[in-house]
Amino acid sequence: MKEKKPKNQTNKMPWDVYNHITEDDWKTFVKHYFLPESLLRSEKARKSASCNKNPHRTGQKGYNRKRLDWIKDGRLPPDAALPISSSSSVNSSVTSNVNRVRKYRSKEWILAHQVQNKEGKWEIDPNDTEVVEIATKALEYIAEEEKGNLSFEQGEDALTKAIGKKDHRGRVKGTGGMVGIKKVFGPCIRHSRSDHGEASSENYESIRASVKKEFEGELEKRVEKRVAEALQKQLSTLLKIGQLNSISTPILDDLHLNDSARVDLNLTFT
Numbered sequence: 001m002k003e004k005k006p007k008n009q010t011n012k013m014p015w016d017v018y019n020h021i022t023e024d025d026w027k028t029f030v031k032h033y034f035l036p037e038s039l040l041r042s043e044k045a046r047k048s049a050s051c052n053k054n055p056h057r058t059g060q061k062g063y064n065r066k067r068l069d070w071i072k073d074g075r076l077p078p079d080a081a082l083p084i085s086s087s088s089s090v091n092s093s094v095t096s097n098v099n100r101v102r103k104y105r106s107k108e109w110i111l112a113h114q115v116q117n118k119e120g121k122w123e124i125d126p127n128d129t130e131v132v133e134i135a136t137k138a139l140e141y142i143a144e145e146e147k148g149n150l151s152f153e154q155g156e157d158a159l160t161k162a163i164g165k166k167d168h169r170g171r172v173k174g175t176g177g178m179v180g181i182k183k184v185f186g187p188c189i190r191h192s193r194s195d196h197g198e199a200s201s202e203n204y205e206s207i208r209a210s211v212k213k214e215f216e217g218e219l220e221k222r223v224e225k226r227v228a229e230a231l232q233k234q235l236s237t238l239l240k241i242g243q244l245n246s247i248s249t250p251i252l253d254d255l256h257l258n259d260s261a262r263v264d265l266n267l268t269f270t
Contacts, residue, residue: 013026014026053130054113054128054130054131054134056109056112056113057112057113057114057115058112062176063108063112063174063175063176064082064176066111066112067080067081067082067108067176068081070108070111075111075122076104076107076108076111079100080100080103080104080108082100098183098184098185098186101175101184101185102157102185105157105159105172105174105175105184106138106141106142106157106158106159106162106174107142108174109135109138109159109173109174110124110135110138110139112174113128113131113135134159134162134163135162137158137161137162138158138159138161138162139158141158141161141162142158145158154185155167155181155185157185159173159174167181167184168181169181172184172185
């Protein structure tokens with residue numbers, strides 16, 4: 001296989017440009033890259049990346065290192081920095097990180113999608129209309145929350161509300177790295193059965209009584225119908241063999257037979 005020369009380095013190979021790469025390293029990499037499983041993995045990653053409709057503009061730094069830049073140039077306050085955890089304060093560190101994310105994640109997502117214009121100002125590309133719309137909504141929700149006019153449920157903040165859906169449990173947007181939803185929003189608050197025991201018991205009894213009444217009513221109707229049908233069949237047989245001259249039925253009236261199923265009864269035995 002012919003070796004490809006790096007872009008803008010037409011006369012040099014990678015091991016000539018980068019001191020940490022040897023010729024053997026490069027050949028091993030090329031061989032591994034074109035393995036069927038490697039190509040399959042690459043294609044899967046390419047499709048996954050195409051699902052990211054609004055990629056950030058942080059470049060190689062990513063959120064964690066860009067956050068320091070945002071604090072340095074005044075676009076974020078100093079308390080937006082990630083807390084430094086230690087073995088003696090793990091719980092407090094987790095709590096402070098959750099609070100930090102709830103306070104700054106939406107703003108950081110907006111900053112990560114800004115680019116510097118010709119005047120040197122940072123802004124979202126006006127042509128990126130979807131990101132502009134999300135950022136505008138997020139800022140409105142942030143302002144409403146700060147005024148006390150808006151509150152968010154578990155796993156929700158201004159960003160998720162602006163986007164229109166909650167984050168995937170495996171990875172949360174606007175945090176940098178593979179950060180799970182529990183580390184961002186804290187553990188999910190679950191209510192025990194005892195919290196709703198009384199209400200659940202009342203609902204259960206109400207539903208049970210309603211179902212029982214409906215079942216008994218339906219059963220009664222079916223039994224009456226079967227009895228009426230059996231009685232009419234027996235009476236018809238008696239008429240045919242001459243043991244009854246005519247039929248009159250107050251009994252069948254009580255069994256709620258329809259007109260087509262009734263016969264007049266004047267029981268006269270022969």
